[in-house]
Amino acid sequence: MAANAPALTFFALFLPFLASVLAPVLTRLLGDRAAFVLALAPALAFAHFCTFLPEIAAGEVVTGGYAWAPSFNLSFSWFLDGLSLTFALLITGIGALIVVYSGGYMKGHEGQGRFMAFILAFMGAMLGLVVSDSFLMLFVYWELTSITSFLLIGFDHEREAARRAALQALVVTGGGGLCLLAGLVFLWNITGVTQLSLLVHLGDGLRQSPFYLATLLLVLAGAFTKSAQFPFHFWLPNAMEAPTPVSAYLHSATMVKAGVYLLMRLNPVMGDTPAWVILLPFFGGITLIAGTFLAVRQTDLKLMLAYTTMASLGLLVMLTGFGSAHAVEAAVLYLVAHSLFKGALFMVAGTVDHEAGTRDVTKLGGLRAAMPVTFGAALLAALSMGGLPLFFGFLAKEEIYAALAAGNPRAVFFTGLAVIGNALMFAIAFAVALKPFLGPHVETPKHAHEGPMTLWLGPVVLSVLGLAAALFSGVAHRYISSPMASAITDEKIVIDISTVPHLGLPLLLSVITVLLGALAFWRLTDLRAFMVRAVESLGPGPDRGFDHVVSGLVRLSAAVTRFVQPGRLEIYITATFILLAVTLLVPPFVFGELPVMPAWPEQLLVQEAAFFAIAVIGLFAVLRAKDRLTAIVSLGIQGFAVAVIFLLFGAPDLSFTQFMVETLSVVILALVMTRLRLTPRDHRPLGQSLFDGMVAVACGLGFTLLLLKSTQAPFDTVLTDFFNTYSKTVAHGANVVNVIIVDFRGTDTLGEIAVVMVTALAVLALIRVRAGKRAGSGEGR
Amino acid sequence: MNTLILRTVAPSLTALMLLFSVFVLLRGHNEPGGGFIGGLIAASALAIYGIAFGVPSVRRAIRFHPMAIAGFGLLLATLSGALSIFFGVPFMTGLWVYPVIFDVELPLSTVMSFDIGVYLVVVGAITSIALALEQEPGSDVEGED
Numbered sequence: 001m002a003a004n005a006p007a008l009t010f011f012a013l014f015l016p017f018l019a020s021v022l023a024p025v026l027t028r029l030l031g032d033r034a035a036f037v038l039a040l041a042p043a044l045a046f047a048h049f050c051t052f053l054p055e056i057a058a059g060e061v062v063t064g065g066y067a068w069a070p071s072f073n074l075s076f077s078w079f080l081d082g083l084s085l086t087f088a089l090l091i092t093g094i095g096a097l098i099v100v101y102s103g104g105y106m107k108g109h110e111g112q113g114r115f116m117a118f119i120l121a122f123m124g125a126m127l128g129l130v131v132s133d134s135f136l137m138l139f140v141y142w143e144l145t146s147i148t149s150f151l152l153i154g155f156d157h158e159r160e161a162a163r164r165a166a167l168q169a170l171v172v173t174g175g176g177g178l179c180l181l182a183g184l185v186f187l188w189n190i191t192g193v194t195q196l197s198l199l200v201h202l203g204d205g206l207r208q209s210p211f212y213l214a215t216l217l218l219v220l221a222g223a224f225t226k227s228a229q230f231p232f233h234f235w236l237p238n239a240m241e242a243p244t245p246v247s248a249y250l251h252s253a254t255m256v257k258a259g260v261y262l263l264m265r266l267n268p269v270m271g272d273t274p275a276w277v278i279l280l281p282f283f284g285g286i287t288l289i290a291g292t293f294l295a296v297r298q299t300d301l302k303l304m305l306a307y308t309t310m311a312s313l314g315l316l317v318m319l320t321g322f323g324s325a326h327a328v329e330a331a332v333l334y335l336v337a338h339s340l341f342k343g344a345l346f347m348v349a350g351t352v353d354h355e356a357g358t359r360d361v362t363k364l365g366g367l368r369a370a371m372p373v374t375f376g377a378a379l380l381a382a383l384s385m386g387g388l389p390l391f392f393g394f395l396a397k398e399e400i401y402a403a404l405a406a407g408n409p410r411a412v413f414f415t416g417l418a419v420i421g422n423a424l425m426f427a428i429a430f431a432v433a434l435k436p437f438l439g440p441h442v443e444t445p446k447h448a449h450e451g452p453m454t455l456w457l458g459p460v461v462l463s464v465l466g467l468a469a470a471l472f473s474g475v476a477h478r479y480i481s482s483p484m485a486s487a488i489t490d491e492k493i494v495i496d497i498s499t500v501p502h503l504g505l506p507l508l509l510s511v512i513t514v515l516l517g518a519l520a521f522w523r524l525t526d527l528r529a530f531m532v533r534a535v536e537s538l539g540p541g542p543d544r545g546f547d548h549v550v551s552g553l554v555r556l557s558a559a560v561t562r563f564v565q566p567g568r569l570e571i572y573i574t575a576t577f578i579l580l581a582v583t584l585l586v587p588p589f590v591f592g593e594l595p596v597m598p599a600w601p602e603q604l605l606v607q608e609a610a611f612f613a614i615a616v617i618g619l620f621a622v623l624r625a626k627d628r629l630t631a632i633v634s635l636g637i638q639g640f641a642v643a644v645i646f647l648l649f650g651a652p653d654l655s656f657t658q659f660m661v662e663t664l665s666v667v668i669l670a671l672v673m674t675r676l677r678l679t680p681r682d683h684r685p686l687g688q689s690l691f692d693g694m695v696a697v698a699c700g701l702g703f704t705l706l707l708l709k710s711t712q713a714p715f716d717t718v719l720t721d722f723f724n725t726y727s728k729t730v731a732h733g734a735n736v737v738n739v740i741i742v743d744f745r746g747t748d749t750l751g752e753i754a755v756v757m758v759t760a761l762a763v764l765a766l767i768r769v770r771a772g773k774r775a776g777s778g779e780g781r
Numbered sequence: 782m783n784t785l786i787l788r789t790v791a792p793s794l795t796a797l798m799l800l801f802s803v804f805v806l807l808r809g810h811n812e813p814g815g816g817f818i819g820g821l822i823a824a825s826a827l828a829i830y831g832i833a834f835g836v837p838s839v840r841r842a843i844r845f846h847p848m849a850i851a852g853f854g855l856l857l858a859t860l861s862g863a864l865s866i867f868f869g870v871p872f873m874t875g876l877w878v879y880p881v882i883f884d885v886e887l888p889l890s891t892v893m894s895f896d897i898g899v900y901l902v903v904v905g906a907i908t909s910i911a912l913a914l915e916q917e918p919g920s921d922v923e924g925e926d
Contacts, residue, residue, distance in 0.1 A: 066866045076866070652813040660821035664907060667828050671914035731875060732888065734811040741815060742896045746873040749895075750858055753902040757851050760906030764848065767913045 006064035009078060012048040013131065015041045016095070016124035020117045027113030035103020035454065038116055039096045042123060046092035049085060053479045056085050059492065063133060063197055079133035079197040082483025086332075087130035087261055089480075090339050094253045095123045097458035101347055102245040104454030105354060115155060119245065122148035126254050130261055133195045135184040142180060142222070145255050146173040152250060153242040165238035168546055172235045176225025180262075183218030186211055200268045200490055207273050216275055219266060220283075227259025227313045230287040234543040237294075237306045244350025247302055248458075252309045252342040257335065260316045264331070268490035271323045280321025285417045287314025292424035296524070297531040301349040301359040301432055305342065308385075308425050312338050315421060318414065319403065325485070326403035329495050332485045333396035336476075337384060337466060341393060344381035344462035345432055348374055351455045352436050357445030361431060366441030370448045373456045375437040380463035382433030384470075386426040386517060387510065392470040395497050397422060397513070401506035419513050426517025431524055470499045577695050584702025588709065595708035608648055615641035628673050636666040653737040675767075791833035798826035806900050807893075816896035820903025827904070828911045836916045839908075847909035854901025861895040 019041035026034040052062055065077025080088070102119060106112045125144035132138035147170070154166030190209045193199050206212060223229075228236035239251050250256070263280065270276060291311025298304045312334070319331035351374050353359040356367065368375045383390075387397035400422075404415040450456070469476040477495045485493040501507050520527055565572075588594050618637030625631035639662035646655035684692070723736045723744065733739040741749050802822035809815030831839040843850070862873040870876075875892040 067869065067871065068866065069872055071871070653815070653818070656813055657818050657821065660818055660825060663825050664821060664828070664911075667825070667832075668911060668914060671911065675914055731892070732810070732877060732890070733892075735809060735813060735815070737813075738809045738815040738896075741817070742810075742892050742899070743875050746862060746875075746892075746895060749899060750862060750873070753855060753858060753899055756906045757855050757902055760851060760909055761848065763910050764913055767910075 008048060009062075009064055010066075012045040013078065013128055014124065015045050016120045016127060020120035020124065023116035023120055024113035027116055032103045032107040032112065032454075034113075034116065035100050038120060039099040039103075041120065042092040042095035042099060045127065046089060046096060049080075049088045049092060052080055052085055056080065056082055056483050057479050059483070059486065061197065065133065073134075073194040074136055075134050075195075076137060077133040077195065078131040079195070080131060081487040082480075082485070083261070083264055083487035084130045086336065086480050086484045087257075088127060090336070091123060091126050091130065091254050094249065094339065094343050094462070097461055098245050098249040098343075098347075100454050101248070101350075101458040102243075104452050105243065105245055105350055111155065115152075115243065118148060118151045118155065119249065122152060122250060122255070126258070129258055133197050135188060135194050135196070138196070139177070139181050139184055142226075142258065143174065143177045145250075145258060146170060146177055146226075149173070149239070149250055149255055152246040153239045155243055155246070156241065159241070161238075162241040165235070165241040169235045169239050171550070172225050172232055172546075176222045176232070179218045179225075180222025183215050183222060186215040186218060190215065196265060200265070200487075202269050206269045212270075212273070213275055216270060216273075216279075219262065219270070220279060223259035223262045224283060224317075225259070226262075227256050227317065228287075228310050229259070229283050229314060229317055230290050231542050233287060233290065233310050234541065234546065236310050237303055238543070240300075240302045240306050244302065244346060244353065247306070248343050248346030248350065251306065252346050253339040256309065256313055257316075257339070260313060260320065260331075260335065263317065263320045264328075264488045267320060267323060267328070267488050271320075277321055277323060281318045281414060282321075284314045284316070284318030284321060285414060287311065288318060288421040289417055290314075292421045292428070293531055294535065295428050296424055296520075296527050297535055299361050299528070301352065301361055301436070302346070304361070304428050304432055305346055305349060308428050309338075309342055311421055311425060312342070315400070315418065318417075319400065320488075322403060322414075323489075324403060325489060325493055326399060328488045329481070329485050329493065329497075330396060330399035330403045332481050332488070333392070333399050333495070333497075336469070336480060337392040337396045340462045340466040340469070341381040341384040341429075344377055344459040344466070345385065345429070347455075347459045347462075348378040348381065349432065351451045351459070352448075354455065355446065355451050356436075356448040361435045364436035364442055364444065365439040366437070367448055368437040369441075371437070371450045373450060373460065375433075377456060377459035377463045378433040378437065380467060381459065382429040384463065384466035385429035387422060387513065389501055390467065390470060390499050392466045392473075392476075394499060394510070395470055395473060397510055398501075398506045399495075399497055401509040405505045405509065415509065419509060419516065422513045423516035424520055426514060427520035427524060427527075430517075430521050473498045574692070574695065577699055581695060581698035581702055584706055585698060588705055593709065595705055595712050598708060608645070611641045611644045611648070614638075615645070629670060632666055632669045632673065636662055639665070653735070787829075787833045791830055795826045795830040798829070799823055802826065802900075806896065809896060810892070816899030817903055820900040821907070823900070823904045824907035824911065827908045828915075831912060831915045836912050839912060843908070847905045847912060849905070851902045851905025851909065854898045854903075854905060856898075857901065858895050858898025861891040861898060864891055 019038050023034070023038055026037055030037065055062060062080040063077065065075050068074040068076055078084075098119065099116070102112075102116060106115050109115070122145060125141050125148055128141035129138060129145055132141055150166045150170040153169050154162050156162045157166075187199065187206070188194055190206055190211055191199060191202055193202070206215070209215075225232045236251060236256065240247055242251070288311045291307045291309075291314055295304050295307030295311065298307060316331050316335055316338075319327045319334070349359055351371070352364065352367065355371065356364060358364065380391075384393035387393040400418055401415065404411050404418055469480075477497075481495045482493060485495060615638045618634050618639075618641060621634035621637060622631050625634055640659065643655045643658035643662060646658055723740060727733055727736045727739045731739045731743040733743070802819045805814035805822060806816055806819030807814075809819065827839055827843065830842065840846075845853075865872060865874040865876060868874075868876060875890050877888060877890040877892075879886050879888055881887070
C-alpha cells in the first residue's frame with residue numbers, strides 16, 4: 001500500500017457523509033437522476049475497500065487513523081480484518097444498489113432529497129461502526145446508526161404509526177447503546193486497552209475477570225437490542241413503517257447485523273465461557289423460532305420478510321454462541337448469504353408494492369407476465385433463502401447442520417430448532433417470491449407493469465451474486481468467508497465447502513428441511529390461520545409493554561418536574577441563595593477554619609478609598625430606590641466601582657470584562673423589566689423583605705469569609721510560575737490570561753462557548769414562548 | 782430612550798465600538814483583551830444601535846440572524862481545534878504560520894481563529910437575546926434572513 005492509503009481510507013469513510021450533505025442540492029438540480037451521482041459515493045468506497053482484499057486474504061490486518069487525545073488513548077482509527085472488511089463491502093456494495101433503487105422508488109416524492117441525505121448518512125455511520133478500532137468511535141457510530149435509523153423510520157412523519165415506530169426503535173436501540181457504552185467502559189477498565197485491534201489478541205484475561213459476567217450482560221444488552229433478539233425484537237417489525245429501501249438496507253442487510261458483528265468481534269476474548277454458550281444459543285434459538293412463527297402469521301410481504309429477518313438474526317446469534325469452527329463458518333456463510341437474498345427480496349417487495357399498489361400477498365397474483373425481470377430476481381433470491389443447491393444459501397445451510405449435528409443432546413435440540421426455523425423460512429421465501437407472480441391474475445389497485453431499470457437492478461444484481469458466490473465458491477471463500485471466519489475465531493480457518501452435495505447427515509437434514517418447508521408452503525393458509533389463533537391466545541406482547549413503560553416514564557418525569565419546579569422564580573432564587581449561604585458559612589464554623597480578622601490598612605490611597613465609597617453609595621442607592629429601574633442602574637454603580645478596584649489592583653483583563661458585563665447586565669435587565677410589565681414598585685411585605693435581606697447578608701458574609709481565608713493561606717505559585725514561564729515560549733503570547741483561555745485550557749473554553757450558545761437558544765425560546773402566548777390569547781400578565 | 786442626541790451619535794459610536802472590539806480581539810494575545818471581551822464590546826455596540834434605531838435596522842445591518850453568527854463562531858472554534866488532528870498532534874494544539882506580507886511578518890494561528898470563534902459566539906448569543914428583548918412585545922415581525 002502506498003503512503004497515501006490512510007488518507008484515502010479516511011476519505012472513503014467520509015464519502016457517504018459528504019454525499020449526504022450534497023444530496024438535497026443535487027436532488028433539487030437533477031431530480032431522481034441525482035441517485036446515479038450519489039451512488040458513486042458508496043461505489044467508490046466499495047472500490048477502495050476491494051483493494052484491501054488480497055492483503056486481508058493473506059491473513060494481514062490493516063490499521064490506520066489519527067490521534068485525537070493521546071493522553072486518554074482516544075483516536076480516530078480504523079481496523080480492517082476479514083470481519084470488518086466483509087461488512088464494509090456489504091455496506092458499500094449493497095449501499096450503492098440501494099441508492100440507485102431509492103432513486104426509482106422515491107421518484108417524484110417531495111422529500112426525495114431529504115431521504116437520500118438520511119440514507120447516505122446512515123451508510124457513513126454504519127461503515128464507521130464496522131471499521132472502528134477505538135471503543136469510543138465504535139460507540140459514537142453505533143449511536144449514529146440508531147439516530148439515522150430513527151430519522152429513516154420516521155421519514156413519513158405525518159403518520160402516527162411511523163412516528164411511534166421511529167421513537168420505539170430509538171428508545172430500544174438507544175437504550176441498548178447506553179448499556180453497550182457501560183460495557184465498553186468495563187472492557188477498558190478490565191483490560192486497559194481502548195482499541196479492538198489490541199483487545200482481540202488478549203487471550204483469557206477478560207474471561208477470568210470477576211467482572212466478566214457484568215460486562216457480558218451489558219454488551220449483550222447492546223447487541224440484542226440492535227439485532228432485534230427476543231424479547232427486544234418488537235421494534236423491528238414496527239420499523240417496516242419506513243420506505244422499503246430503508247427496510248431492505250437497514251433492517252435486513254446492515255444495521256440489524258451490527259449486534260451480530262459486535263458478538264463476532266468479541267468472540268475471541270469473551271466467547272467460549274459457560275455464560276456465552278448458554279445465553280447466546282438460548283436467546284438466538286428463541287428468536288429464531290418466534291420469528292418464523294410470527295412470520296407465517298403475516299400476509300404483508302414486508303412483515304413476512306421482517307419476521308424472517310428477526311429469525312435469521314436469531315440463527316446467527318445462536319451460531320456465534322456455539323463458537324466452534326464449524327458454527328463460525330456457518331454464521332459467516334449465512335450472514336453473507338442472508339444480506340444478499342434478503343436485500344433482494346425486500347427490494348422485490350418494494351417494487352411489487354410500487355407497481356401494483358399493494359403488498360398484501362392475498363391480494364396479489366399472476367404478475368409474472370407483467371414483471372418478468374422482478375419475478376426472476378425474486379425466484380433466484382428465494383432459491384438461495386430456501387437453501388437449495390447451486391446457491392450460497394445452500395452452502396450456509398450445509399455448514400449450519402454440520403456445525404450443530406455433533407451428536408450430544410444439546411446439539412440435537414438446537415438442530416431441531418434450526419430445521420424447524422429453516423423449513424418455515426423456506427416456506428415464506430417461496431410465498432414471497434411465488435404467490436404474487438404465479439396463479440391467475442388478480443386485479444390490483446394499480447395496473448402493474450415492469451418497473452424501470454433502477455427498480456430491478458438491485459434485486460437482480462444481489463440475487464445473481466447469491467448464485468455466483470456459490471458457483472465460484474473457491475474465490476468467495478478465499479477472499480471473504482475464510483478471512484472473516486479467521487477473524488472471528490482468531491485462528492486460521494480455511495472454508496472449502498462447495499455447492500457439490502456430499503452425502504451425509506447435513507445433506508439428510510437439508511432434505512428434511514426442504515420437504516418440511518414444501519409442506520408448510522403447500523398448507524400455508526391453514527398454517528397462517530393456526531398461527532393467528534395461537535398468537536392471539538398468548539395475549540399482549542412486548543410491543544404493548546413498551547407503551548406501558550413509556551407512558552409510565554412520562555408520568556413519573558412529569559410528577560418529578562412538578563415537584564422540583566413549581567414555576568415561581570422567587571422560590572428558585574430563594575432556594576439557590578439559601579443553599580449558597582449554607583455552603584459558604586457552615587464549613588468554616590464546623591471545622592474551625594475562620595479567617596483571622598484583617599487589620600485596617602495603614603495607608604489607604606485616596607483613589608482606592610474613593611471607589612470603595614462609590615461602591616457603598618451604589619449599594620445604598622439600590623436599597624433606597626423607589627422603583628425597579630433606578631435600582632438596576634444603582635446596582636450598576638456598585639459593579640463599575642468594583643471593576644475600577646480590579647483595575648487598581650492590577651487585573652486589567654478582569655476589570656475590562658467586568659465593565660462590559662456590568663453594562664450589558666444593566667441594559668438587558670432594564671429591557672427584561674420593561675417587557676415583564678411588573679409593577680414599578682417593590683410589592684414585598686416588610687417581613688419578606690427582611691428575610692430576603694438576611695439571606696443576602698448571609699451570602700455576602702460567607703463570601704467575605706471565603707475570600708479572606710483564601711488570601712491568608714500561603715500562596716502556591718506552581719501554576720503562576722508555569723504559565724509565566726511557558727506562555728511566551730510555548731504558546732507565543734504575552735497576555736497570560738488570554739493564553740490560558742484560548743490555548744492552555746482551550747478545550748474548557750470550547751465547552752464554555754457551547755454553553756453560552758445553548759443558553760442563548762434557551763433564552764430566545766423562552767422569550768418567544770411568552771411573546772407567542774401574549775399574541776395568542778391576548779392575556780397581558 | 783430614543784432621543785435626538787442618541788440618534789445622532791449612535792452610528793459613529795457603534796462603528797467606533799465595533800472597530801475597537803476587533804482591535805481588542807486581535808491584541809488579546811499579548812495585551813489585555815481577547816475574544817470574550819471583544820465580543821461583549823461588539824454586543825454592546827449593537828445594543829446601542831438597536832436602542833437608537835430599533836431592532837429591524839440592526840437585523841438589516843448585520844445581515845445574518847445573530848444565532849447563525851454564534852453558530853458559525855462555535856463551528857469555527859471547533860474546527861480550529863480539530864485541525865490539529867491532521868498534523869498528528871492532539872486536539873486543540875495551537876498551530877502557527879508566519880507569512881511575510883509587505884516585509885511584515887504576520888503571525889497567524891489556529892489559536893487566533895479559535896479566539897475569533899469565541900468572539901462570534903459571544904456577539905451572536907448576546908445580540909440575539911438583546912434584540913429579542915428590545916423588540917416591541919407583541920410585534921412578531923422578526924425579519925428572519
